Amino acid sequence: MEKLSPFVVGDGEKCIGCKACEVACHVSHNVEGITAGNIDTPVFPKLFVTRVEEVTMPVQCHHCEDAPCAQACLEKAIYFEDDKVLIQTEKCKGCKDCLVACPFGAVELVPRFVKGKEVIQENLGKPVLYGNKCDLCYTREKGPICVETCPQQALRLVEPHKEKKEKNKKAVATIIGMFKK
Numbered sequence: 001m002e003k004l005s006p007f008v009v010g011d012g013e014k015c016i017g018c019k020a021c022e023v024a025c026h027v028s029h030n031v032e033g034i035t036a037g038n039i040d041t042p043v044f045p046k047l048f049v050t051r052v053e054e055v056t057m058p059v060q061c062h063h064c065e066d067a068p069c070a071q072a073c074l075e076k077a078i079y080f081e082d083d084k085v086l087i088q089t090e091k092c093k094g095c096k097d098c099l100v101a102c103p104f105g106a107v108e109l110v111p112r113f114v115k116g117k118e119v120i121q122e123n124l125g126k127p128v129l130y131g132n133k134c135d136l137c138y139t140r141e142k143g144p145i146c147v148e149t150c151p152q153q154a155l156r157l158v159e160p161h162k163e164k165k166e167k168n169k170k171a172v173a174t175i176i177g178m179f180k181k
Contacts, residue, residue: 003161004065004083005062005065005083005160006083006158006159007060007062007063007134007157007158008058008136008146009155009156009158010058010059010154011057011154011155011156012055012056012057012154013154014152014153014154015049015055015056015152015154016154017049017051017056018151019049020149020151021045021058021145021146021155022049022058022146023045024145024146024148024149025045025046025047025145025146026039026043026045028145029046029137030044030113040116041113041116044110046061046132046133047060047106048060048105048106058146058154058155059104059105060106060133060134061102061104061107061133061135062104062106063083063084063085064085067080067085068101068102069107069131070098071101072098072100073092073097073098074095074097075091075095076091077089077091077093082138084135084136085133086135086138087130087132087133089131089132092130092131094128094129094130102133106133106134108131108132109129109130109131110129110130110132111129112127112130136157144157
């Protein structure tokens with residue numbers, strides 16, 4: 001059986017659009033030793049709270065097994081590690097191929113900052129950009145901070161094989177219950 005990658009999914013019925021997940025994501029990945037109130041760079045989360053008509057919910061990487069973004073990356077900056085699709089930002093040239101390839105719009109190009117200062121390309125005078133997307137907080141023992149932070153519990157980590165097993169158990173219990181009547 002092929003291993004299916006976990007991913008975070010949002011519930012549009014619960015999400016209130018507060019963007020606490022975005023701030024927590026940015027702080028967790030970019031700010032060391034200070035609180036969110038003291039951020040001195042623009043906020044670039046790895047998920048995007050999106051409003052469509054009457055629904056608001058976060059959109060982020062689904063860590064696809066066939067990862068169109070990784071297939072499109074000529075620099076091989078997007079790679080698989082365990083069951084996650086990650087970006088090696090040092091290799092990323094900001095070409096935009098991953099943005100076009102992602103079916104969820106989960107990849108964004110963001111400017112590189114070093115010690116609070118934006119890095120500028122010497123010959124062009126423009127910011128150095130790199131791909132940015134959800135990495136499931138792979139360095140964080142507790143898992144994705146967005147799931148932990150959401151005040152409405154609108155985000156959850158989906159582990160496909162685990163969920164399938166749980167659904168199978170519920171189906172068996174339902175069937176057994178039908179025969180006992």
